[in-house]
Amino acid sequence: MNISLDGIFRPKSIAVIGASTKKGAIGREILHNLIEGEFNGKVFPVNPKATVIHSIKCYSTILDVPDAVDLVIIVTPRDQVKSILEQCGEKGVKGAVVITAGFKEIGEEGAKKELELVEVIKKYNIRMVGPNCFGVLNTDPEYSMNATFSKVQPIPGTVGIMSQSGALGEAILDYANSLNLGFSMFVSVGNKADISGNDLLAYWEDDPNTHLILLYLENFGEPRTFTRIARSITRKKPVVAVKAGRTAAGAAAISSHTGVLAGLDVGAEALFEQCGVLRVGTVDELFDVAIAFTNQPLPKGDRIAVITNAGGPGILATDAVVSVGLKMAEFEKKTIAYLRKNLPPIASVKNPVDVIAAGGPESYRFAMDAVMSDKNVDAVIVIFVPPVVVDHRAVINAIVEMIEKHKNVKPVLGCFMSEADGIAGSEQLTERKIPIYTFPESAARAVWAMARYRKLLDRPAGKIIEYKVDKKKARGIIDKAIQKRNDHILGAEALEILDAYGIRIARSINVKAAKDLKEAARTLSFPVAMKIDDPSISHKTDVGGVVTDLRTQAEMEDAFKIMKKKFANKGKKFSGVIVQQMVRGGVETIIGMHDDPAFGPLMMFGLGGIYVEVMKDVSFKVHPLTDFDADEMIKSVKSYPLLIGFRGYPSVNVPVLQETILRLSQLVADFPVLKSFDVNPFIVTSEVNKSKAVDARFTIDSQ
C-alpha cells in the first residue's frame, strides 16, 4: 500500500462521482466549492443522468473520463460505492474521499459494507478518507482544493486541522473564519476505514505549510501508534487537541484496583501529557490557543505582564494568569522608574500596569515600550477597554507601532473588552497578526498553552531502559495459568513473576498442613506473617486472616491452629496459609497496571492504604514508560513528601521505586496477555535491599 497521502491532498485532477445539478445537494455543493475555490487542476463531474453540471461536461462513469484522474470524491448512494471504487481502481485513481454515509456508524450491516470498500482500495492501492465524512481541503495555492460541502470558504493559512466529527467540521470552518484563522489543510476523517488521524499526523509532520496541528478526537484508533508519532511531531510543531468522550470509559466493567482508580479520563490525560500534546477542554479554547500560536512567537518563560486602562479587567487578567499556573512578572527597577516618569501620576506602574481610563495612545506607547524591553517579562497581555474620552483608533495605532518595534521577540496578546464583534480599527491588529480576545481569561489560557509548549520542548526526552530479566521463568508461570484457564495469578506465584523481573520480594511459602511449618521456619527468617491463602477474600485483614510478627516456630503453630479453626469453620475447605517474611519499616506503595480498551496499558503509582483508597492520591502514565515518566509518576502524587523525609518520617530510596516501576513496565511490554496487576504493597525503605514487594495479583487474558 502506498503510504503517501499526496493522492488525496495534492491531486492534479478530481472527479466528483455523484455530482448533482440540484442546488443544496451535497454532490452539487462539493463541485461548486471546488470551482468557487478555483481548484488548480481539472474537475470532472460524474453522473450517468446528466451531460453537464455547473457548466462542466459531465461523464456517465469515471471510466468515461478521457484524462487521468488523481482523486475522486464519492457522493453516491451507499450501495454503489463499492463498484465505483472498483472502477476507480481500473482507472488508476490514487485517492478517494467517500462522503457517503451508512457504513460502520449505523451498525453491523454497515460495518460489513465498509470492510468491502477496504478490500477494494487495498487491491488497487487507493488511499481513502471516510466513508461518512465532510471532505478535505488543501489551501496551498498550488492546489487550492476545497473538496468539502462547507457553506463557508476557508482562509489559507498554516493550521492543519483534523476533525473526527463531520458536523463539527462545518462548525469549525465557520468559527475559524469568524476569527480570521487560516488553514493549510482540513480533513474530516469520518469512519477512518483507511486513513486515520495517525496517518495525518505523520503526513503533517514534515509538511512545510503546516505549522500548527489541531485535533478534534473522539477516540484513538491505535494509541501506541499515536504515542510514537505524537512524541516525535510535538518536538517540531505544536499539536493541540480536544478529546471528546471523556466520560464513556467510566461505564466499562473494571476488575482491578488500578482499573477502578483509572476511571474517567486519566488515560487520555496521561497520553497527551506524555506525548507533549496540548489538551484543551472545549472547541472555543482550541481556537483561542490556535490564534495565539499561529501569530506570535513562543514565550521564553512563564512571566506575564499585563497592561490595562481599567482596574477591573486588570484584576481579572491577574487572576486568570495565576490560576492557569503562570506568573505575574516582577518588573525591573528601571521599568518601574520609566513608567513612573512617563505615565499619569495616578497610573499603577506595577504589574498589572494601569494606564487609567484617560491614558491615551502615548500612555500605551510608553507602557508597552518599557514592559516589552523588560528582561523579566516573557509575554504581554494588552487590555484596552475603549472609554468615551479616548480616541480608540489612536490607541490601536500605538499598540501596533510598539509591536512592530519589538517584533517577534515576545508574544503580545490583545484583549479588547467591547462588543463581540470587536471595535473599529481592531482589524489592523488582526492584519498585524495580533491575537485579540474579548475576555482576559481566553488570553491567559492561550499564553498558558504557548508557555506549556515551550516547557514541553525543553523537557528531557527520557529513555526506555531494558533490564536483564528472566523472561522465561515469568513465561512459565503465566503459561501455566493460561493452560489452567485461570484468570488470576496470586500470592507466591505472583511474587515469583516479580522476582523473575529483578524486583525484590518478601519470600513466602504456601503451607497447607501444620507439619510443613517447620520447613517454612527453616527457609524464612523471623519475624514472619501468616495470611489465609484464599483468593476469594480480598481484604484479609478485615476478617482476621492476617497475623503479623510471629517470632518463633511455636508462635507459628499456634497461629496456624487458630486460623484453621476460624476458616475451616464456615463450611469452607481450609486452603492453607501463606507464611511470609516480614518487611519492617518503610512506606507502603502500590504500583499497578490496567489495560485500558482505548489507551492500552495504563501504569499507576501511589502510596498504599488510605492514600490510595480514601484520598485517591495516585498518578497514571501510559505504557511504555521512560525513566523520565517513572520519575514524574512518583513525584506527582500529593503524598510524595512522605517519601523524602517529611517531619520525622524516614526518607526512602526513591531510585529503587523508580527502577521497580520501570521493570514492571518492561514486564507489561513482554506480556500483552496481562490485563492488569496490583503490586500492593511494594514497601520501599531507605535501603535498596530491604525494599520489597509483599503482595501482588495479576489478571490475565486466559481465553
Add this chain to the structure above:
Amino acid sequence: MNISLDGIFRPKSIAVIGASTKKGAIGREILHNLIEGEFNGKVFPVNPKATVIHSIKCYSTILDVPDAVDLVIIVTPRDQVKSILEQCGEKGVKGAVVITAGFKEIGEEGAKKELELVEVIKKYNIRMVGPNCFGVLNTDPEYSMNATFSKVQPIPGTVGIMSQSGALGEAILDYANSLNLGFSMFVSVGNKADISGNDLLAYWEDDPNTHLILLYLENFGEPRTFTRIARSITRKKPVVAVKAGRTAAGAAAISSHTGVLAGLDVGAEALFEQCGVLRVGTVDELFDVAIAFTNQPLPKGDRIAVITNAGGPGILATDAVVSVGLKMAEFEKKTIAYLRKNLPPIASVKNPVDVIAAGGPESYRFAMDAVMSDKNVDAVIVIFVPPVVVDHRAVINAIVEMIEKHKNVKPVLGCFMSEADGIAGSEQLTERKIPIYTFPESAARAVWAMARYRKLLDRPAGKIIEYKVDKKKARGIIDKAIQKRNDHILGAEALEILDAYGIRIARSINVKAAKDLKEAARTLSFPVAMKIDDPSISHKTDVGGVVTDLRTQAEMEDAFKIMKKKFANKGKKFSGVIVQQMVRGGVETIIGMHDDPAFGPLMMFGLGGIYVEVMKDVSFKVHPLTDFDADEMIKSVKSYPLLIGFRGYPSVNVPVLQETILRLSQLVADFPVLKSFDVNPFIVTSEVNKSKAVDARFTIDSQ
C-alpha cells in the same frame, strides 16, 4: 440617614452638574443618554459657562434651578464636588451620582477628599453612588433613566447588575446587548463611599422588576453584612457573582496554621457557598448563566437530556454535562420506544438522542416531544448543527413549536454550532426566550447553575446554636494575655479557654521543677505525656520534646531529668514541661480559625497530621456557623470515610465533633479580639467523654 435608594433610582427630576456642550465629553454624553433614553421626568443641565445644552436651558448652579431636583449627576472637576454637594443639600436633593474621579482610588489625598464628601451627604441626608463611577440606570418605563455615559442603549429587562469596575460596566452593557439580555437596573458603584453592593442587594431584595442579580465584585466591604443579606435574598431570587482578585489575599503575611491553609481564595468560595450565591469564574460565564435564568423555568433536578443532529457535539455535551456534576437522564422505556418508532432507523434513541444529519424538523419535533414528556428528564439541551441538506428555518420552527407545547415546565437550552452571529431564524428563539449558545459547554454550565440554585433553595437553612458557656472564665484568660501584651495563648491556658466553652480537654499541668511531679501524678491519671513547655518550639516531636505513655511517677521523673538536660543544654533557660493526660485511640483532627482581612473569621476543619500538612485536605466556612455548616465542613473533607469506620478503622462520634466546631464558632463570636487559633489535635473517639482537645494555640490582637 434615609435607607431607601429611591432618591437614586426613582427620581422625578435630574440635574446634570458639569453638563457639557462638547460631544464626547462625559458631561455631554450623560445628558444625551438621559434624553435619548427618554427619561420620564425633567432634566436640568447645570454649568455656569452655558445657557443651553442639548436644546435644554442650562442653569449656573443647582440653586438656580426653579423646580425641585431629586437626583444630581456630578461630572465637575474634583475639587468642586464638595461645595456642589453642599448646594445640593441646601436644595433638598435626595440622591447624587458622583462620576468624578480622583478620590480614594488615587491614594491618601483623594481618600481625604472622599471623606469630606461623606460628611456633607450625611449632614444633608443625601444618598450617594460613587465617586469614580460609570453611572446608574433604571429601565422601568415609569423612570426610563440612563444616567451613564455608555455608548450603547440598554435593553429593558429583569436583571439587576452591580459592577465594582466602571470600565467593565461599559463592556458589560455592550456584551449584554449583543446577547439581547435586558436590565432592570445597572449600577457602577465606584469607590462605594456611601452606597455599597450590600445596600443594592438589600434594595433589590424586594424590587419586583428585578428577578436575577449579577455582581461583579472586587472585594466585600462588609462580609458579615453581605452574608446576612445574601443568605436572605438568595432564597427569593438567584444571585450570580464574578469575584475578581482571587489571588490578592495570598500575599498577606499570615501566621497561624489555619491561615496558611486558607491562602488563595477559600474565603470568597466559602462565603458564596454558604450564602447561596452562585459563583462563576468569568464575565462570559456570568452572561451564559444569566440568559438561562432570565428566560427559563428552574429544573426540578439534575437529570439532563441532550438532543443533537450530530454525534460529535452530542459527545461534547455529554462530557460537559457530566463534568459540571450533572447527570445524563435515563429515559423511560416508553420514550425510547416512541423515539425508535418515529426517528430514522440509524438515529440513536438513547441519551444523547441523535436525530442524525438528515433529521429534519419532524425528527426534532418527535425527539423533543418525547424527551420533554419524560418524567426522568429535568432539563433539555437541544443541539442543532445546520447541515446543508436540511432547511434550518423549518427545524427552528419545530423547536419553537415544541417549547410552546411544553411551556414553562422544563428549561430548554439551545446550542447552535454555527457562525458566532447565530443562524438566520434563530432570532425567533431569542424572541421566544430560548437561551442559545454556540458551544455545548456553555449550555451545560448554565443548566448547572440553575440546578445548583434549585438545590440551594432546597437545602435546610441551618441554625446558629447558643450553648451555655463560661464566658467570664474565658474573658479572664484572654484579658490577662492582653494586659501582658502577649500575642499568643498556649498550652494549659489555651486549653482552659476551650474548657470554659464546654469542650472536653486532656487535663494538663505545667511543671517547672521535679519536686512538683508528685502533685501532677496525683492530679492526673496515668498514662500521661510530657512536653517541653517552650512556645518557641512549634514542632516539639521533631526535636525530642515529647515523651508519651509514661505510666508511673518514676517514669515521669526519669523523663523530666532527660528533658531538662536536653533543653537546658542549649544555652537556654529551661522553662519546664507540661504533663498531660493521654488520650488513647481515636482520630486526630484539627479545628482552626483565621481572621481574614476580607472575609472575617474563616473556620477550618481537617484530619490531623499528614492529612492537613501534606494532603491539604481541609474544609473552610465563613463564621458564624450554623449546625448545617458544621456538618458540611466535616463531611466535605476527602478523609471523611476515616471518621465513619473505613476498613477496620473504628467509627468515631461525629456529633461531638460537630458540637465542638459550633462551640468554637460561638467563642469566635464572643471574642473578636481572637485573630486565629488551631485546636490541634482534637482527638475524636467513639465515645463523647473520651473525645478531647489535646493542644491549642490562640493568637490575639493585644495591641
